[in-house]
Amino acid sequence: MPPAPTATLRQQRLGAELRRLRERAGLTSTAAAALLGGPQARISNIEAGRYAVSADRVRTLARNYSCADEEYVDALAAMTGGRMRGWWEEYRVTLPSGLLDLAELEHHATALRVAVTVHMPGLLQTPEHARATMREAVPPLRSYEIEHRVSYRVKRQAVLFESPPTPYTAIVHEAALRMGFGGPEAARAQLHYLLEMSEDSTITIRVLPFGQTGFPASGQPITYAVGQVPQLDTVVLDTDHGCEFLDAEAQLNRYRCVLDRMESRALPEPKSRDLIQRIAQDL
Template sequence: MPPSTNPTLRQQRLGVELRKLRERAGLASTAAASLLGGNQARISNIEAGRYAVSADRVRTLARIYTCADQEYVDALAGMTGGRKRGWWEEYRETLPRALVDLAELEYHADALRVAVMIHMPGLLQTPEHARATFRENVPRLRPHEVEHRVSFRIKRQEILYRDHPTPYTAIVHEAALRMGVGSPDTVREQLGFLIEMSEHDHISIVVIPFGEAAFPVSGQPIVYAFGPTPQLDTVELDTEYGCEFIDAEAQLAKYRTVLDRMEARALKPSKSRDLIHRIAQSI
């Protein structure tokens, strides 16, 4: 099978982790290829995510690299599965790659923890709120492009409704609740939707009220996606130039601390719900 020229985010991450294992073992790619019974190009393609690998091949590589962390190896083996296409792949030719990768990341996450300062969390937006947001996009989107992005955003929310929904925590600053995106009816509907979603057992929405002390965050939305093991966690940052994915262990630790500090300054879920309700009533 020829190497893929368009590996998915999950395939790329598996390759990155296999490269980390090899480097920790102190092996060059040529030496690893020799032990595996292949050539250096194959190792390079596996580590770039261009070759789909089987769970057995992952376990073989882990033995070659003398990795004793069985939970981690099992998790890596669980990331295999060839080139099976997720629903998000149908959008790959029509949306920015990073948006499609984000949907893939959310779908496979064991849990999600997000923080927003001035935007509503994407997975908690109503269609009208999302539509009003996309209409302000720069460069401006055409009407059919707006609808395409709305449909994609709403489809991403299916992970909160499936048989085994993804545990989801949203840390929302009060500023985001008062931004007034769209018409007053759109704002009230959006705030009501937050209250409704907060009543699900697997969803926690906490609000940082105005007046709380500063915390170490730049204001950009943060998505922390938990993997089956801590080494496989991923942070996604939403910037003006697109999504940025981070998986370095030091950076993961940093963002766990940032989110912990933000949540410590937030109201408890019940009081957060009351605040959202009061803001909705004031509109």
């Protein structure tokens, strides 16, 4: 198959998983290519995500690597094919590739868990809140760049309304509720939107209030995208230099623990809604 013009995060992840399977089997890329009946470069290109690979070939590779986990192999096979022309592709020229990878990741996730400290969760932001936060970007964004990013963020929210919707759990620190981006009116509208969204049966919003004696995270926004199988989970850290994607087993275990501890210290849903309501009334 021809090489992909630019490997997406999903294609890179499939290649990385196939490389892990090969290494666990104790095979070199040359030996794997011999089993497949092709040149070593073919294995290297597949593992780098540069070549599209069919579901049948993934199953053949898994068999060659003695992988007996059928659920895992089925999930890998489902990741095959060329670049999916998702809605995010229309932003490829105007937005960083990491943002497009984030949208693709959210689209394929079976559930999403997020934790935020200063900003509202991206999938729960009103356009005006998103616009106000983007005006604080360093270096500054031009007006048209802000509007591109706002429309992109709004379109990402479709995963919450699809049929079926993606289950979504957000841990929001009280600090984020009190930041007031965009002024009192915009901040009040944002809090009312959180309350509205919290009534949805597939959306859970819990507040981590001031006064907790500990905080089991660094403060940077965390997104945990649940895959078809646990091996295909992904953590996304929102950093000043862009999105950082993590998928090593130790990293996944660490952030699962971090999110579990944050949830254990957050208010229950009814008390979280009460606190959001009180803060909105004070604005």
